[in-house]
Amino acid sequence: MGCQRLEEVIASVGGPSNFFTLSGPLPRLLHSRTVTKTLTIDKNDAGQRVDSFLRKLLPDAPHGLVQKLIRTGQVRVDGGRTTPDGRLEAGMRLEIRDRRAAEGVRSFIEQENGMLNLIKPISDTLEILFEDEHILAINKPSGLPSHGGSGAKGDSALSRAWTHLGTVGRGHTFRPALPHRLDIGTSGVLLVAKTAEALRSLTAQFRNREVSKHYLALVSGVILSKSGTIRHPLRRVDAQAGDMPKVVVAKRRGQSAESEYEVKETFEIASLLQVILHTGRTHQIRAHFSAIGHPLVGDDRYGFVATNKAFKDKFNLECPFLHAERLVIQHPKKKSKTLEFEALLPEIREELLQTIRDGWRPPKLRKQR
DSSP, X not given: OTTSXXXXXXXXXXXTTSOXXXXXXXXXXXXXXXXXXXXXXXXXXXXXXXXXXXXXXXXXXXXXXXXHHHHTTSEEETTEEOOTTOBOOTTOEEEEOOHHHHHHHHHHHHHHHHHHHHTOOSOOOOXXXXXXXXXXXXXXXXXXXXXXXXXXXXXXXXXXXXXXXXXXXXXXXXXXXXXXXXXXXXXXXXXXXXXXXXXXXXXXXXXXXXXXXXXXXXXXXXXXXXXXXXXXXXXXXXXXXTTSOSEEEOTTTOBOOOEEEEEEEEOSSXXXXXXXXXXXXXXXXXXXXHHTTOOBTTOTTTSOHHHHHHHHHHHOOOSOOEEEEEEEEEXXXXXXXXXXXXXXXXXXXXXXXXXXXXXXXXXXXXXXX
């Protein structure tokens, strides 16, 4: 073999289409073929830098190794060498010629397939309000997390959306994502961005306060004014126990927060409000109405213990009575098109309201009169 020409050696192991890592002795290389991996860039991976895309495919690889793969030509785009800041476009073919890196990409795809078992929803129920190629709007039930735990594992509104869309296990660096969140106990309109472009657009709309968010909230006590606006600055408090406030009013170090409300209906023990959020702080509605003495019914963090217990005993209400009723956005692709989503109040909450309308009051409150 030592007297063979290099061209003959290459031909004997499969021809010039096989790539070799030229870092070891020649005899060793002749007995092992380099593993390669080729991926076609789709529209959701387009627009990224080459090094950013590779770091997602190879999450365990050091930053320096990714840069070296690109610099030494072990990563090619459409057959040619590239640079770390090169931009990927839809339809481009990215080829990884380093064996370990190629196997790492294969491992990434296997991990994606493994996620199918980790995120398997307890129920495949998904009330779809609207869907096109860019957006999925659903009516999230109370008690279901918007997003799963670490690594988005476990049953959640997002995992149910992934299952519905069939987007897990394809090896893409982008998966449909949430441009906003609802607390686990909050029901109502929740959006899922199906493309990276839609996610960027919707996230910007929420960040820039360009969306209209309407909620239904049942609060303790009777609010005498028919409408009003709460503008208490809010600050998050870290390391709090599960039943302690997570957000507090803080005029000096708090972030600006504005909640506008209108009283839709009053009862002897509670008020049903429509709340419009002009900002989107964590627990904003819950903290604001607690601050004015009318916390949400069922809210263990911010509410009244006796009231919460009475509603839990009667209606099995274990979370704040809060529903994201309506959401208005601009279409992420068709900027001149306005989309309005509405979600009906869950039937079990309608039954609760009707029982109160019929005159039910917690026993302890009846004795106090």
